[in-house]
Amino acid sequence: MKSDTVRPSSPLRVAVIGGGAIGGVLASSLHRAGHEVLQCVRSPFDELVVEERAGEHRVPARIVMSPEGLAPVAWVLLTVKAHDTGSTEPWLRALAGSGTTVVVAQNGIDHVERVQPLAPEAEILPALALIAAERVAPGRVRRHFGGALVVPSGRAGSALAAVLDGGGLDVRLASDFTTEAWRKLLSNVAANPITALTLRRMDVFDDPEVRSLAQALVREAAAVGAAAGADVGEQDVRDVFALSGLFTADNGTSMLYDRLAGLPLEHDLINGAVVRTAERLGVPAPLNRTMLTLARAVRADAA
Template sequence: MTSVAIIGAGAIGTVLAAAVHRTGADTVLCTRTPVGELVLADDDGEHAVDVPVRTDPATAAPVDWVLLTTKGQDVAGAAPWLSRLRAPETTVVALQNGVEHRERVTPLAGSARVLPALVYIAAERIAAGRVRHRRGRRIVVPENADASAFAALLAGSGLEVHREPDFTTAAWRKLLGNVAANPITALTLRRLEVLRDGEIGELTRTLLTEAIAVGAACGARLDAADLRRTLDFYREFAADDGTSMLYDRLAGRPPETDLINGAIVRFGREHGVPTPANQAVHALLAALQPERADLAS
């Protein structure tokens, strides 16, 4: 039987645990703290996620697949798990925001292979052990042999795996989906209805325009059509939908600004592309965490 370990019991980790368990794979959820009953709610009702939970890396053994669902800034905290779960034949799937999946995870993966993944799943942790899957079932991975095996793993899970030949462009397009909505909702503590405000709409366009210029400088095939495409994407969401950064702020967790707006600023400096709007929102989000504020300078 295929063995799968999911690191992280947040919203995405819970959705994936339920999906993988549905395929019949030998599934275990790895988390830092004990988890009681896990419940996943969707349009079809509430479903118990009946998978074993481990809280001590010392009890873990190598598996075929590791699905890493922690926030990008928390990858180092997953190191004890990865050191026990990995083997030469293991594939570590990095299901995270940003465009530097391999750079973050490979140093901790040892001889295991790393497969970057873009997650188009909107899910919210609404209480301890309770997650609401709002919309989306698509995961995008680069087109290679590991991607084909991953698609086979999730066959029958209810999730869709799309294999993308131009993963660089796909990753930057996914970043565009985060680069405006996430910081604006996190800073205003409002849901996606905030994007409909006139002045906020202008800020949204500015953040996206800067990010498109930076992405193009980094080799992604982005242009003005991506601005229209991303604005249309935002309009698809309900007014009461939120973002991962907003959920983090509401829960008292640090928002992953370093991977999103911080990455735009960093790559912009590297390529000589001005990013004053992204610099501003990144600095404001970092200032909410005094111990991290120097990262925005």
Template structure:
């Protein structure tokens, strides 16, 4: 890190993963005045963030190989849970005892596998609330939302300073377990139902699908209570109401992953509900059915498309 005028500390930040989440937060830390390294598999010339106000061209450094990299102050880990092991070489090069790794991914099992890869670094879980879509390598459409829920304390304060001036809202949570299960309750419903039906949020206008979404949420809420999260039936009702605020044209990350032929993150969503349900002897037939169906899906033909505006990584996603 370097000290600039007025005591401003310019820090080194590496973003591992250049999908919708990685791209949005790489642009955010750049706006905050920091040096940004974007670690990717597919190279591109520049990072472009498309919003309703126009395009932001972000001058980050794009690298495709960790060889020769030095440890940085911060790593924003923005890959799907099943890709975490594949980041080991990046993390080994980028992290030491002075590095903080912020894990930006879905689910309630965010940090255990990451901490094992960076035993000397500080690891911070973060719940992502944005709506964005990767249109092409290095080209992200950011709809709305720009916040991170993180455990309250020193690390939350440090993150708030890191993102100061970027427009990102760092929201400290006294009970991140409850916050994570509340988010999972929504994710476990809208992600599989949009992915399986190949429809955007307009599918929730179907009363049978809406009833299925509520059933998935209620099962998740019961499991969450057993785990120790402070969720009740009132949270299910509030989550259903929150879901109805999304426009019909919104999609989900799982829907877009399916349309793009990518692996689906079902193990971190409905799969997690089933795993914890088994631990506590709770019956979750709807989540078990979603898990089986998602597991059995085959890739779509490459000509498959989704109709409507391509706006999409739900706040929930």
């Protein structure tokens, strides 16, 4: 859905917190839209380069490693993994004021609840990144395919669409963001943990037994989502596996990439979100609980 909001008349200074795959793609889009990008990272790199099918895009972002001396900006894009959200409080304290919109481009279903306590004066805009990308080295991101952000319809969502106009990303305004968040979660509950636990890419789903397990995981999560009020069902389960057909056998998932890099896994915000919701509603979710238990048992040095 396109926005009718007028594109900003002059370039904006936009902060992107996080130097991973999604942060890199969003920074690239902001630069293409004509804005000045402030990239807030933990590990330094000299230059941000986004690899795409059409070639490399070099992003002249200002790379900063400390929030000291920074002032609030109109837009902050929070792209760190959800389990790292707490560590971004110093950045948010410096960058997010009463006139700031913080776009939370993370997995999970509770974006606002996670971030609002860290930026109490700012407006929090949840976002779902429909982007397949991989951080292959510090400052270098490989974008495989996909280029959309889904946000709730309304003033803030329309304003974000205007900010990103011309940047090569499609901002979709959702009237039922709860359903969209659960649909995105369904796409993650099987592919992410299975690839991370087996240390295999999408070729693992060529195994009929693995594919059957994946379908059962997604179907179980859909039942939990429906109980929570999301409009999801069997068609959404089919859609997840139709979407997986777009991946080549050597594509991976964000959780697999994290395990290969020795980073913490995002299981608590994916299968954990399903399990917590199931417990709250009294709905069974044994398969997602199993994935959660196994992912929690993975050692960081076991890749």
